[in-house]
């Protein structure tokens with residue numbers, strides 16, 4: 621009995637030690653290691669520092685690192701299952717990336733200077749601001765600022781930066797949450813909100829957000 625107990629506690633002790641070693645051997649995210657992939661692959665669409673020239677390609681500069689890493693993982697189909705975030709272009713981009721590459725890329729873009737945009741539509745900027753800061757209580761739409769921050773800078777680790785993003789991209793994502801084409805939001809947080817919004821409300825808040833800085 622004594623011997624068996626001793627063996628058991630030895631096994632437990634080594635088990636615990638094993639966990640500690642595994643945690644230590646997980647390398648810290650290293651943005652420098654992402655540089656080559658960014659220059660050779662991502663820059664073509666997202667720009668060399670994550671400020672993308674075309675509105676259909678999102679800005680990545682200044683994004684919350686964990687959010688970027690999560691999206692890269694979500695774009696990748698695993699174990700024969702469909703990817704959590706379905707996009708044919710990005711599926712090809714992540715196919716050969718390891719989880720470590722994805723963490724390094726997240727760290728790289730988080731370090732870059734975010735884009736500074738402008739709201740373009742003076743007729744809707746007030747409505748956009750109202751939705752962003754206060755929501756629309758009568759429709760059960762919450763304030764975007766509650767999760768994405770007063771200035772749209774996002775909040776680690778779950779809530780992405782929105783400030784300065786291309787309005788066309790924001791609008792497209794809101795419509796994708798609403799139709800269910802994008803369904804990788806934890807707890808259906810974004811689908812529940814987009815469901816309640818009209819096209820005009822989405823457009824107004826997207827334009828307002830693009831001018832946040």
Ligand code: HEC
Nearest residue numbers: 657661662664665676677678688691692707709710713725
């Ligand atoms: C051929 C163009 C193209 C290239 C090259 C490309 N991307 Fe993308 N990327 C896109 C498009 C388009 C989207 C938007 C997808 C959507 O609408 O859902 C996107 C979306 C993303 C997103 C999601 C951003 C967000 O705000 O949710 C991340 C992260 C991303 N790309 C990272 C990368 C990285 C890292 C690389 C290089 C390994 C890369 N992309 C290469 C076109 C590209």
Ligand code: HEC
Nearest residue numbers: 762763764766767778779780790793804805806809810825
């Ligand atoms: C309860 C918290 C919460 C609120 C309130 C909220 N969001 Fe989000 N939002 C999230 C989360 C979480 C994500 C990231 C989902 C994921 O992991 O893909 C997100 C993602 C997004 C994205 C995608 C960003 C990208 O780069 O692809 C957009 C656009 C967005 N939210 C717009 C809004 C707008 C507009 C409002 C207000 C009408 C709003 N959100 C309110 C939690 C929230």
